[in-house]
Amino acid sequence: MSIDVDRRFAVVHAALTDELDRQTARLRELTEMSADTGDPGESHNQEALIAATRRSVEQVSGALRRIAEGAYGRCEGCAGAIPAERLEVLPHARFCVPCQQKQVG
Structure with a gap:
């Protein structure tokens, strides 16, 4: 790192x-x-x-x-990187936005 x-x-x-x-x-x-x-x-x-x-x-x-x-910083849904901007706003984010939408949709 x-x-x-x-x-x-x-x-x-x-x-x-x-x-x-x-x-x-x-x-x-x-x-x-x-x-x-x-x-x-x-x-x-x-x-x-x-x-x-x-x-x-x-x-x-x-x-x-x-x-x-x-x-x-890794999405629990797709294992991709969660964008830094999302983590700045929501530091405990477990999912990227598309995967989060699938969780609530």
């Missing part, structure tokens, strides 16, 4: 690690304050926030795992 690629992965790894720390703290905070308020709407919102935060933690953890395994 070139020095630029190594440096880019180090920057991505650091950013993802920071994001994982933030999301893990948020999840801990949300689950600690999830006491039943008696308001079904509030309870539903709280559950939705917890579920979304858990998904975020899983996505970021997966990206960190792919970096460690040397698979980061």
